[in-house]
């Protein structure tokens with residue numbers, strides 16, 4: 001199906017291109033899902049045939065659609081629990097609840113989480129799903145189907161855990177998969193759903209969960225599978241001091257050294273968190289081209305610490321932003337992570353540690369780099385996909401801030417006037433257009449109630 005042509009005009013535009021070009025009043029022309037013109041002032045005459053939908057962007061700021069680099073959408077159905085716990089305590093409390101999850105719960109949680117992400121300006125998201133209880137149904141197929149319904153660009157990570165408590169891991173034995181079964185299912189997920197084409201709406205990655213829930217063999221063989229099939233690799237690393245102590249006790253090295261030993265540093269890998277990284281780890285992550293998903297709100301919620309984002313950026317690491325799983329970050333709004341990233345960077349490194357424009361870059365180009373989609377996503381430029389967020393910044397919360405990018409990042413999350421994914425509207429006037437919001441509410445609440453009891 002051909003998407004209609006759309007002309008957005010009269011808005012401020014932050015392109016986030018190489019030169020950081022911004023227009024006080026500019027235009028963006030979209031055809032067949034791609035950006036075909038962008039610039040200051042009104043668009044030049046549109047000559048050739050076919051209707052053009054004109055969007056009056058007065059009072060708005062256009063940015064690239066935000067890219068969420070780390071999430072666990074299923075956790076939407078288990079929010080608000082383990083409120084004072086650190087990561088290991090939180091996981092230990094939640095694992096048994098997650099053990100009850102079924103495909104319809106996953107679909108409900110994914111729908112709600114994606115709808116909420118769309119309303120916060122997100123056009124592309126990952127989802128790291130690593131809980132596959134026996135007999136639960138096809139959870140991965142359920143989430144891919146739900147993402148198609150909501151209409152966001154989707155990078156589901158087929159996660160896995162095979163290191164149960166009896167083998168020295170953290171999860172209970174009944175929640176882990178057999179190593180070979182996990183690898184087979186991961187290969188099948190890639191075969192079934194991963195689309196390598198430039199305008200792909202679904203692209204799969206491979207993701208054993210963490211050093212304390214995945215065996216060395218699973219990590220090594222999953223990396224080999226990803227490289228054989230040309231997909232990316234994702235896992236948690238260096239999130240907490242407990243994880244570091246676990247790695248030192250179990251493997252005699254830091255989490256980053258462990259990852260490198262297993263083939264898990266490289267330009268096809270992006271890691272979640274990286275809170276506890278020493279100078280050597282930052283250097284190796286940079287040298288290998290490994291990306292990093294920074295999740296400042298989740299790290300704060302679990303009291304895990306503040307990732308050294310300034311050091312990572314200075315070293316040249318591709319850094320994206322992530323909301324992280326909804327059960328450790330109940331707010332789940334990607335736009336709020338721009339402000340949170342800026343604030344925690346400054347708590348760690350002072351008021352010059354991160355600028356508003358750097359925060360916007362993390363959430364757009366940085367994320368696109370983590371997902372290996374820098375050529376198609378992350379900036380408003382001719383030849384890139386028309387994934388665009390149009391923020392309303394003329395209301396009470398923002399109108400008097402002269403710099404619209406500062407309004408977006410320093411201010412409260414503004415309403416999304418229009419969200420385009422490949423030129424298709426997913427949000428208009430602050431409402432979802434693809435799915436019924438109330439239906440998402442009802443299904444998610446039903447799933448949450450079922451899992452809690």
Ligand SMILES: [Zn+2]
Nearest residue numbers: 236272324325
């Ligand atoms: Zn996570």
